[in-house]
Amino acid sequence: MKRLYFNEVVTRDGFQIEPEFIPTDDKVALIDALSQCGYAKIEATSFTSPKAIPMLRDAEEVMGRIQRVPGVEYTVLVPNLRGAERALESRADELNLVMSTSETHNLANLRMGREKSFEALAAVVKHVDGRTPINVSLSTCFGCPMEGDVPAAEVMRFARRFADLGVRGLTICDTTGMAHPAQVQALVEALQQALPHTELTLHFHNTRGMGLANVLAAVQGGIIRFDGSLGGLGGCPYAPGASGNICSEDAIHMLDAMGYDTGIKLEHLLQVARALPSVVGHAVPGQLAKAGRITDLHPAPTYVADLRRAA
Ligand code: COA
Ligand code: ZN
Numbered sequence: 001m002k003r004l005y006f007n008e009v010v011t012r013d014g015f016q017i018e019p020e021f022i023p024t025d026d027k028v029a030l031i032d033a034l035s036q037c038g039y040a041k042i043e044a045t046s047f048t049s050p051k052a053i054p055m056l057r058d059a060e061e062v063m064g065r066i067q068r069v070p071g072v073e074y075t076v077l078v079p080n081l082r083g084a085e086r087a088l089e090s091r092a093d094e095l096n097l098v099m100s101t102s103e104t105h106n107l108a109n110l111r112m113g114r115e116k117s118f119e120a121l122a123a124v125v126k127h128v129d130g131r132t133p134i135n136v137s138l139s140t141c142f143g144c145p146m147e148g149d150v151p152a153a154e155v156m157r158f159a160r161r162f163a164d165l166g167v168r169g170l171t172i173c174d175t176t177g178m179a180h181p182a183q184v185q186a187l188v189e190a191l192q193q194a195l196p197h198t199e200l201t202l203h204f205h206n207t208r209g210m211g212l213a214n215v216l217a218a219v220q221g222g223i224i225r226f227d228g229s230l231g232g233l234g235g236c237p238y239a240p241g242a243s244g245n246i247c248s249e250d251a252i253h254m255l256d257a258m259g260y261d262t263g264i265k266l267e268h269l270l271q272v273a274r275a276l277p278s279v280v281g282h283a284v285p286g287q288l289a290k291a292g293r294i295t296d297l298h299p300a301p302t303y304v305a306d307l308r309r310a311a
Contacts, residue, residue, distance in 0.1 A: 001261040005225045006252060007041035007201060008034050010276075011062070012077055013245055014233035016046070016053050018280055024058045026279050028065045033272045034230070035069040038264040043096060043227070046077035047086040053237070063090035075135065079110055084124045088132060095128060096171070097121045098137045101155050102144030105175070109139065109238035118161065125165045135169040136162045137203065141187070143178030145240050152187055159191060159198075169199035171227065174214065176235075176242050177207025181217035188221040201225035204246045206232060206285070211246035212254055219255065226251065230269075231276040231284030247286035249273045253293060266293065 011027050031044055044066060050057035059076065068074060075094035076087045087095050099117040100106035106114045125134055140147075141155045159170055172191065184202070191200055202218045202225070204211045215226060228248030235242030249269050252262045273289040 001259060003224065003261045003263065004219065004255060005040035006248065006262055006264060007043060007075070007225070007227045008037075008039045008230060008248055009043040009203075009227050009245060010034070010230035010233055010248070012043040012046050012056065013227070013235070014229040014231070015280075016055050017235040017237050017242065018055060018233070020281060021055060022279065024061050024065070027058070027062050030230075030272070030276075030279060031062070031066045033275075034269075035067065035072050036265075037269045037272065038262075039072055040225075040263060041073040041075055041094070043075050043077065044092075046079075047083035047090075048077065048079050060086065060090055063092065077137070078124070080120055081124050081127060084128060088128070092132065094133045094135055094168075095124070096135045096137055097124060097167075098139065099158075100139035100144075100175075101150050101158055102140040102147045104146040105140045105144045105239060108146070109236060114158075118158070121162075122165055125167060133168040135171060135199075135201070136167050137171040137173055138162075139173045139175045139236070140239070141172045141179075142174040142183055143176070145176045145178070145242070152190060155187065156190060156194060159195060163195045163198045167198070169201060169225075170195070171201040171203050173203040173227075174205055176239050177205035177210065179204065179214050180210055181213045184214045184217040185221050188218050188223050192222055199225060201227060203227040205234065205242065205244060206246050207241065207243045212251060215246060215251050215254070219260070228252070230273055231280075231286040231289070233276075233280065233284055244285050247284075247288070249288045250286055253288050257294060 045059040045062045046056045047059050073093040075096050076092040078084050078087050078095045204214045228251050229245035232244040232247030234245035252264045
C-alpha cells in the first residue's frame with residue numbers, strides 16, 4: 001500500500017476567508033481534535049499582518065495553547081522576516097514561506113513584486129539558518145485569477161531558485177481552482193524530474209469542481225503529499241473568486257477506497273468534520289460528512305424482503 005501524507009490546513013487557509021472571527025478556544029480545540037486523526041502535518045495558523053488577515057491575529061496564543069502530539073508537525077504560514085521571527089518564537093516545527101508565481105497576485109497578496117518577495121524570502125532562509133525546516137508555498141501555479149495563464153516555465157524557475165537555497169519542500173498551489181488534470185500531470189512530471197530531492201506537496205482548490213480529479217492526476221503522477229481543508233473550507237482573501245480547498249475527508253476517503261494508506265483514521269476525522277458547521281456557523285462544501293462512507297450502508301425498505309422471498 002503506497003503511503004500518502006496529508007497536511008490539514010483548515011485553521012489557516014480554511015479560516016482566513018471566514019467573515020466572522022472564530023474564537024481562539026475553538027481554533028485550539030479543533031487543532032487538538034485534528035491532532036488525534038493521523039495527520040502528518042497541521043498548518044495551524046499564519047504569522048501575517050493582523051491587518052491583512054484579522055482572523056489569524058491570535059497566532060501566538062493558538063501555537064502556545066495547542067497540545068502537540070508527537071509525530072505530527074505543526075507548520076505555520078510566514079510572509080516575511082517579522083513573521084519568521086514570530087514563528088520561531090512560537091516553536092513552529094516548520095516555516096511555510098509564501099509567494100506567488102503571478103506578479104499581479106503577488107502584488108495583491110503581499111504588496112510587493114515577485115523579485116522583491118524572492119529576495120526577502122531568501123533573506124528569511126538565511127536568517128533561519130537550518131534551525132527549523134522550511135517549506136515554500138508557491139501560489140497561483142496553475143493560473144492567476146487576474147493575469148490568466150502562469151507559464152509552467154515560470155513555476156519551474158521559482159521552484160528551482162528556492163530548491164537551490166536548500167529549502168526542504170515546495171508546495172505547488174492552485175490558489176483559485178484553475179488547474180485541470182492534464183496540466184497537473186505535466187507539471188508534476190517536470191517538477192519531480194527537475195527537483196528529485198525536494199519534498200513536493202500539491203495544494204488544490206475545488207473552485208471549479210476539478211479538485212479531486214487533480215488529486216488523482218497528481219497521485220498517479222507520483223506525488224505523495226497533499227494539503228486539504230476539513231469540510232472544504234478556504235480561500236485567499238486577496239485572490240478574487242477564491243473558494244474552498246479540496247475537502248480533506250472527501251479526498252482521504254477516495255484515496256482510502258483506492259487502496260492508498262493515508263495514515264488517517266477516517267471515522268474519527270468524520271466526527272470532527274461533522275462538528276465543523278457549528279464552529280463556523282454555516283454549512284460547509286464537503287460531501288462525505290453528509291453522505292457517509294461508501295461502507296456506511298442503509299437498511300433496505302421492508303418490502304424488499306417480501307420481494308426477495310417471492311422471487
Ligand atoms: N506579523 C505582524 N505584523 C506584521 C507582519 C507580520 N508578519 N508584517 C508586517 N506587519 C505589520 C507592520 O508592523 C505594520 O504595522 P503598522 O501598520 O501597525 O505599522 C503593517 O503590518 C504593515 O507593514 P508593512 O511591512 O508595510 O507590510 P505591508 O503593508 O506591505 O504588508 C504583508 C505586507 C506581507 C505583511 C501583508 O500583506 C500580509 O501579512 N499579508 C498576508 C497575506 C496572506 O496571508 N494571504 C493569504 C495566504 S496566501
Ligand atoms: Zn489555498
